[in-house]
Amino acid sequence: MMKQLLGQVALCGTLLLAVPVGAHSPKHAEPVKPLHGGQSLAAGPYHLELVAKDGELILYVADHADKAISSDGAKAKATIQQGYEKAKLQVELEPSGNNTLKGTGTFTINPNTGIMVFLKLPDQDAYAARFTPLKTGDRK
Numbered sequence: 001m002m003k004q005l006l007g008q009v010a011l012c013g014t015l016l017l018a019v020p021v022g023a024h025s026p027k028h029a030e031p032v033k034p035l036h037g038g039q040s041l042a043a044g045p046y047h048l049e050l051v052a053k054d055g056e057l058i059l060y061v062a063d064h065a066d067k068a069i070s071s072d073g074a075k076a077k078a079t080i081q082q083g084y085e086k087a088k089l090q091v092e093l094e095p096s097g098n099n100t101l102k103g104t105g106t107f108t109i110n111p112n113t114g115i116m117v118f119l120k121l122p123d124q125d126a127y128a129a130r131f132t133p134l135k136t137g138d139r140k
Contacts, residue, residue: 036060043119043127050078050131052115054108059093059101059117068099073122076101083112093117 032040038051038060046069049060057078061069076093093101101119113132120126 033066035062035066039131041129041131043129044125046119046127048117048119048127048129050115050117050129052109052113052131055104055106057091057093057103057115059119061099061101061119061121069121071095071097071099071101071121074101074119076103076117076119078103078118079116080105080107081114081116082110083114 032042032047032049034040034049036049036051036058038049038058040047040049042048042064045063047062047064047066049062051058051060059076059078061071061074063069072095074095078091078093080089080091081087089105089107091103091105091107093103096102115131116128117131118126118128
């Protein structure tokens with residue numbers, strides 16, 4: 001029994017190391033100019049721009065030169081959290097055009113909303129980015 005448990009722990013550790021996940025938070029990410037009115041962050045080799053509205057998320061994927069990267073075959077998930085509440089909502093983002101992924105759900109976006117996006121493009125490493133809403137005074 002103990003050997004089996006140790007084997008499972010070793011397997012989990014190996015799997016966690018096999019899929020590197022790059023993450024950038026707004027305070028550590030290089031400035032990225034949003035092209036679609038959302039928030040943009042660098043995540044590994046990508047610029048990810050998230051446009052978040054009540055009930056809808058749109059993720060745009062580009063390279064560091066802002067050239068669109070196809071979202072065909074991509075898998076993405078957004079975790080929405082309202083402030084410090086423990087309740088979280090997960091939204092699957094599906095490819096929906098050239099370089100976009102979209103997801104819908106029953107949620108509202110407010111100044112306390114944080115959204116963590118995980119993106120995996122075919123034959124590429126997975127990356128994550130944490131988006132937080134703009135403060136009212138930051139909107140232009």
